[in-house]
Amino acid sequence: MSLNNSKVDLLGIDSHTIKDLEIFESDMDDASLFDFCNRTRSIGGAAVLRRRMQNPWASAERIAETQQAIGFITERRAIFQQLPSIYAVEGTQNYLQEILPNLDFRNRFEFILGSLQVWINQDSHYFSIVRGAQASCRLIRALRRFVAQPELKGAPGELGPLLQQLRALLSRPNFRMVPDFDVGAWGTWKMLKLDQLLRVKEKDTLIRLMALNYELEALVSMADANQEHAFIVPxxxxxxxxxxxxxxxxxxxxxxxxxxxxxxxxxxxxxxxxxxxxxxxxxxxxxxxxxxxxxxxxxxxxxxxxxxxxxxxxxxxxxxxxxxxxxxxxxxxxxxxxxxxxxxxxxxxxxxxxxxxxxxxxxxxxxxxxxxxxxxxxxxxxxxxxxxxxxxxxxxxxxxxxxxxxxxxxxxxxxxxxxxxxxxxxxxxxDQRLGMRVLREEGIFEILDQRAAIKKDFSRPEDLIS
Missing domain, CATH: 3.40.50.300 (P-loop containing nucleotide triphosphate hydrolases)
Incomplete structure (x- = not known):
């Protein structure tokens, strides 16, 4: 789903209809329709699916694009197992949200001093930086492998633009520093330099990569729900x-x-x-x-x-x-x-x-x-x-x-x-009129008649004396 959707493309559905259809909440113990369809793995993927379910399409073209994407995923489900792991996704999300020292120094000497300070005096921050940078590199490597699969060439519907945006972001020159192997053995200087690249220079790019990954996760969830519930394509x-x-x-x-x-x-x-x-x-x-x-x-x-x-x-x-x-x-x-x-x-x-x-x-x-x-x-x-x-x-x-x-x-x-x-x-x-029959089936008249008979019996003088 494009982040620049026109309201003209969206179905008008108000809060009362959303409640009637139990889309996000159910009055009973049963799960909502959102829960019924949610097969996402991450919080971000679930948030994108929720956004989609809040904004259904009204445009035949947009509906068809989503249908084509879901159909493609269903037919080639194994390909989408190559999407980043939940560890890489959640680790990168935490890395981007956590408050960590910012070493965005243009002066090389100041950057060296700042790096030493982080390493010596703020070791908990340093280890958070290492974990986050490792997770982000895993995310980037997984997405590289995913988009490189030849089966994705010419993917239809919504998938085409999503994959095109992913490839464009992954080809940015700064990402060439991210190797095709785990960076866990890198030294302090190299790791902090990587952190500066990922969390400062390319932070917006990483955020965008995460958003596109969540879009894919939501589409996969919709495809899996279709399969699980044996839904047919309209x-x-x-x-x-x-x-x-x-x-x-x-x-x-x-x-x-x-x-x-x-x-x-x-x-x-x-x-x-x-x-x-x-x-x-x-x-x-x-x-x-x-x-x-x-x-x-x-x-x-x-x-x-x-x-x-x-x-x-x-x-x-x-x-x-x-x-x-x-x-x-x-x-x-x-x-x-x-x-x-x-x-x-x-x-x-x-x-x-x-x-x-x-x-x-x-x-x-x-x-x-x-x-x-x-x-x-x-x-x-x-x-x-x-x-x-x-x-x-x-x-x-x-x-x-x-x-x-x-x-x-x-x-x-x-x-x-x-x-x-x-x-x-x-x-x-x-022309059925069943009100009286239902009342009789439930024994309501019998209950009322019994109560009336008891009251009548106890209204006799001899009953009151006894």
């Missing part, structure tokens, strides 16, 4: 917005039930119904997570996946009120819809997922608000929406929305004593 499409997927599932589930996704300009709204626990929210999360991973340039959990990149990804799944700011639950819902509306009004390519919106108001308001929003969303070209709801009465009006709404549902299997869920997406609108 197909990037052009033209009007669309997403088509088969066998999509949420990567956190151990035995997931896979489902399709189909959204395009003929059916730009998916209206999702079904009882609680049937799979609506999981389906929304699975789709949003796959779209997010696809915009990172990573693989996705599906059998097939093709998409046109978007500019904004919004989710509205786990809203809460804000007592400190005086924001009620319904106000929070309204503000979330407003954020989506503002991006849509700017004619940006928007994908928005709303899980049972307008729960914070009465049924009549929720119905009218849902219908009004769906009517307006259905007219917006180059935008796609998923909208889950218990407002099944909306079905009587959805056919009026220019056939832009695709109705799908999940259902509960009601055979047997308890409800069973198969988590299969079906065509149409659910």
């Amino acid at each position: 197909e990037i499409c052009t033209g009007p917005m669309q997403v088509k997927a088969e066998g999509l599932y949420h990567p956190y589930l151990e035995n997931p039930v896979a489902n399709p996704v189909s959204l395009d300009q003929q059916r730009r709204i998916l209206f999702l119904t079904g009882p609680n626990m049937a799979g609506k929210t999981t389906y929304l999360r699975a789709f949003a997570t796959a779209m997010y991973l696809a915009h990172l340039g990573m693989g996705v959990p599906a059998k097939s996946f093709k998409f046109v990149p978007v500019q904004w990804l919004f989710s509205s799944i786990s809203l809460t009120d804000d007592l400190r700011r005086g924001v009620s639950y319904f106000r929070a819902e309204a503000l979330r819809v407003k954020a989506v509306a503002e991006a849509v009004a700017r004619n940006e390519k928007v994908l928005a997922l709303m899980d049972e919106p307008f729960k914070g108001t009465n049924v009549k308001d929720a119905f009218e608000a849902s219908l009004a929003i769906l009517e307006r969303f259905s007219t917006r070209e180059n935008c796609l929406f998923m909208f889950s709801s218990h407002q099944i009465e909306l079905s009587d009006y959805l056919h009026q929305l220019n056939n832009q709404v695709d109705c799908r549902y999940f259902e509960a299997v009601e055979t047997g004593e308890r409800l069973h869920f198969d988590y299969r997406l079906r065509t149409g609108i659910s």
Whole structure:
């Protein structure tokens, strides 16, 4: 990833969506999506991966470049074992950050005196300098060997510019002093001269080498996560917005039930119904997570996946009120819809997922608000929406929305004593009403009736006397 990325190239993804998708934090004991993908070895590599996950691509070209780099790494994984060891990387990082005497004296005599002072009076500093210089030399030698591998010639995507920058930095004249063998046997004078070269004259170069190494480490981590989780490479499409997927599932589930996704300009709204626990929210999360991973340039959990990149990804799944700011639950819902509306009004390519919106108001308001929003969303070209709801009465009006709404549902299997869920997406609108059955299954009415009977029995005079 270039350090000079244009914001135009980046996907708009706000803090609420990041929280909804559990990208960096999870409300449960499970790891975050970052932890799920993090296979880096160093703190710096993990920091670069985190930066990438904070800034997914919106540009088809940038996504393709990352895909090509990850694909190349996956096919030639052994080559990337030649990257510097964690010892060399962390040792160099500590060397550059540690506060050590600076012997940047232009006068040769003063440099000699300063070197003697370090060696005689500050032996702990001297040994830190030796360790750091040795680690830096190991880093440089490892990177030399790495970029010299003939298999890296013509590496595609992001790798090409990264390797080109590495070769240019490693060919700097000052680095010719770094030998192709360990410098541990060098004397004090020679070692301090090397330290002056590495930590003073070429410090910025070393910092840049480290940054490029971290970029490579992050790409390798993404490739390893793809392999470990058996993700498939999405197909990037052009033209009007669309997403088509088969066998999509949420990567956190151990035995997931896979489902399709189909959204395009003929059916730009998916209206999702079904009882609680049937799979609506999981389906929304699975789709949003796959779209997010696809915009990172990573693989996705599906059998097939093709998409046109978007500019904004919004989710509205786990809203809460804000007592400190005086924001009620319904106000929070309204503000979330407003954020989506503002991006849509700017004619940006928007994908928005709303899980049972307008729960914070009465049924009549929720119905009218849902219908009004769906009517307006259905007219917006180059935008796609998923909208889950218990407002099944909306079905009587959805056919009026220019056939832009695709109705799908999940259902509960009601055979047997308890409800069973198969988590299969079906065509149409659910008319299941299971609230009373769930309450009966949990024995809530029986508990309340028993308590009422006990209270009634003990209200008799003879019970009170006894």
